[in-house]
Amino acid sequence: MKFARAAGFCCALLLPLTAAAEFKILLGFDPADDSGKQDMAFGVAAAPSLSAALGTKVSLNQTTNLTDAMRASRTQENDAIIAPPHVTASAVSHNYQLIARDPKNASYVLVARKEIARIEDIAGKRLYLTQQDSVRAYLAKGLLTEAGFSSKSFKQTVYGKTSGAGLFALASNLADVTVAEQAEAQTWISSHPGVAAILKTSRPVPEGMALMVRKNLAEGDRKKLLKWITSFDTNSSGIGKLQLTTAADEEQYRYIASLGILTPASLSGVQRVTASEVVKLMANGAVAVDTRTPKEYQLAHITGSINAPYVERSLKDRDFDSALDDFSAITALPKDKPTIFFCNGPECWKSYKASKIALANGMKQVYWFRGGEPEWQEQSRPVAGTGSSK
Incomplete structure (x- = not known):
C-alpha cells in the first residue's frame, strides 16, 4: 500500500459535507506489521460512500504512533476508532463498543535460540522486539510478564522496526529471544533447523483491524456505520475484510487487554485511592495532579485538577530509568501538600512514575489514583474541558 493512496483517502474523508456536525475517526496502523500497512487500503474505495452514508463531515486522524492511539482509546475524543488488536482491546475496556473486526486469528510466540531449553532460562x-508500541511487542511483554520477567531481566533489549528482523537476529546470533506470529515462526524454524525453538505461546487472538464506536454514540449514527460496513464485498481487500462482531469476539479482545502492560497494583510508600476517595481528599484540600499532556488536559480533566505534564521516554516498567524522563513539572510541586497523581488508567504509567518520583523528591503525602480519568468519567463525575460535554 502506497502512502500516496492513504493520503488520498484522508483528503477524501476531510471534504466538507452538508451537515454541520463533525464525526471524528481515528485510524491507527502498526508500522512494524506488513499486514497493518496493507490495512491502510481499507478506505480507499469506501471513502466517498462513508461521508455520504453518515451524512456529516468526517474528520480522520491517521497515525502510526500506537502509543498515542492507545491514549486516545481511553479519552473518548473520537466517535470511532479503527485500529490493531491491542488498541481495540484498550478501547473495548474504556467505553467503546466493538462492532466489526477482521475475522482472522493468530497466536504469538516467544522464540529462543536452541541453547535455551526453558522459559526460565x-x-x-x-531480547529483540518490534517497536515499543507495536502489537507484537505488546503481546510479547504480556507473555514475559506472565512468566515473571521485567525489562531488567535481560542483558539487552533491542527494538526494531520490522516483524521479521527478530528471527533474522536469532539466526545471526544477534539476539537470544524474540517474538513472532506462530505460523511464521513454525515456517522459519522448519527452514532453519537446529537454530531456535518456541518457548511460550499465546492463545489465539484477533489479527488485523477492528472498528469501535463510543458507547454513547447516537443509535442513528451506529446504524449508518453498520449499514456502510455490510454494504461492502467481504472478499475485497481492506474494509471488506471487517465483519460484524459477537460477544465471543469481545472476549478475545478482553484477553488481549489482560496481557497488557499494566501498572503494578501498589506502590510502596504511596496510598492508592479510588474516585470516591479522590472526591473526599480534594474536599479536604488535596491537590489533584493530571500528568497527561496539555492536549488531553484541555480536552477533559477532573474538575479542579491541575496539569503537570512531563515528557515520558522511559519504558513502561516498574524498573523504568527516570533519567530518561523530564520530571521538572513534578519536582516543582509543593512538597507539604497532600497530592493525588492520575493519568489514563491502569495502562498509563505516567502517574505511577510521577508518584514514585514525588515520593523520592521529598513529598510527604502522595496518593495515586490508578483508575485515573477513565474511572472518573465512567462514574460520571464532574469534568472540565473542551470535550467535557460529549
Whole structure:
C-alpha cells in the first residue's frame, strides 16, 4: 500500500459535507506489521460512500504512533476508532463498543535460540522486539510478564522496526529471544533447523483491524456505520475484510487487554485511592495532579485538577530509568501538600512514575489514583474541558 493512496483517502474523508456536525475517526496502523500497512487500503474505495452514508463531515486522524492511539482509546475524543488488536482491546475496556473486526486469528510466540531449553532460562539474555508500541511487542511483554520477567531481566533489549528482523537476529546470533506470529515462526524454524525453538505461546487472538464506536454514540449514527460496513464485498481487500462482531469476539479482545502492560497494583510508600476517595481528599484540600499532556488536559480533566505534564521516554516498567524522563513539572510541586497523581488508567504509567518520583523528591503525602480519568468519567463525575460535554 502506497502512502500516496492513504493520503488520498484522508483528503477524501476531510471534504466538507452538508451537515454541520463533525464525526471524528481515528485510524491507527502498526508500522512494524506488513499486514497493518496493507490495512491502510481499507478506505480507499469506501471513502466517498462513508461521508455520504453518515451524512456529516468526517474528520480522520491517521497515525502510526500506537502509543498515542492507545491514549486516545481511553479519552473518548473520537466517535470511532479503527485500529490493531491491542488498541481495540484498550478501547473495548474504556467505553467503546466493538462492532466489526477482521475475522482472522493468530497466536504469538516467544522464540529462543536452541541453547535455551526453558522459559526460565531467558533471564540475562538478549531480547529483540518490534517497536515499543507495536502489537507484537505488546503481546510479547504480556507473555514475559506472565512468566515473571521485567525489562531488567535481560542483558539487552533491542527494538526494531520490522516483524521479521527478530528471527533474522536469532539466526545471526544477534539476539537470544524474540517474538513472532506462530505460523511464521513454525515456517522459519522448519527452514532453519537446529537454530531456535518456541518457548511460550499465546492463545489465539484477533489479527488485523477492528472498528469501535463510543458507547454513547447516537443509535442513528451506529446504524449508518453498520449499514456502510455490510454494504461492502467481504472478499475485497481492506474494509471488506471487517465483519460484524459477537460477544465471543469481545472476549478475545478482553484477553488481549489482560496481557497488557499494566501498572503494578501498589506502590510502596504511596496510598492508592479510588474516585470516591479522590472526591473526599480534594474536599479536604488535596491537590489533584493530571500528568497527561496539555492536549488531553484541555480536552477533559477532573474538575479542579491541575496539569503537570512531563515528557515520558522511559519504558513502561516498574524498573523504568527516570533519567530518561523530564520530571521538572513534578519536582516543582509543593512538597507539604497532600497530592493525588492520575493519568489514563491502569495502562498509563505516567502517574505511577510521577508518584514514585514525588515520593523520592521529598513529598510527604502522595496518593495515586490508578483508575485515573477513565474511572472518573465512567462514574460520571464532574469534568472540565473542551470535550467535557460529549
